Amino acid sequence: MKSTPISFILISIAWSFHPSLAQTNIEKFRSEGSINLMFSFDHDETKTTESETLLATLLVNKVKGVHEYLAVYDTEVEDKDDVNYKNKNFLHLRYYRHITNWGFEGFFQRSEDDFSNQLKRKLFGLGVRKTIEREKYSLRGGLSLFAEELRLSSEAEGKTVINDLDMNRFNAYLSLKQKYLTVTAYFQPNIDDGDDRNLALESVLTFDLWKERVKLDIIYNFKQNSELDIKNRKFKQVLRVKW
Known part of the structure; x- marks a missing residue:
């Protein structure tokens, strides 16, 4: 019986701070039926502040015939000057049904953070996808609708x-994947508010360092919300070690 590969990955992933950039990081987690455990630890020290961030992620991606199941759970804790600043939990569940090069899917996502203005967030939706496979690249495109529920906190006259x-x-x-490069773009307008639109772009450049067991990813991530005028850029280096 073929054993399920288990990967221990030293990784830095920044989940969106804005509530509606929902699915940008999910696509790169599709890994052909594997179980992955990922860790990240960051230490940042300046003249006035010192912060530490710990992120742990569990990913399960199973493929059985035309059925594909994806589950992602992560927890992130951040301390600044020995004070708890973030305690975030994230869960994403997805089912995908393959029909030749087409597919249909349903998904559910939930996140909480008692130390953020975004206290709770839930979304669920349905979608359709198309995959084009070529010798040197693969192209995926998809359309979906999802409902989103948010609980936000704000300060007004000294009260929460x-x-x-x-x-x-x-x-x-739309996602284009080659041997060493993957580029994914998302566009998410609010059906009820035409001025509220999200745009996200992520590129991942992968280098095989040793026998496909040790790989280095160079990741650039850009996210923007038109209504709130939020722009978020991230540049990460990721070392992956696989057993």
């Missing part, structure tokens, strides 16, 4: 105000 928001979003994505 809790707001609950419900939104419906349309999601379109």
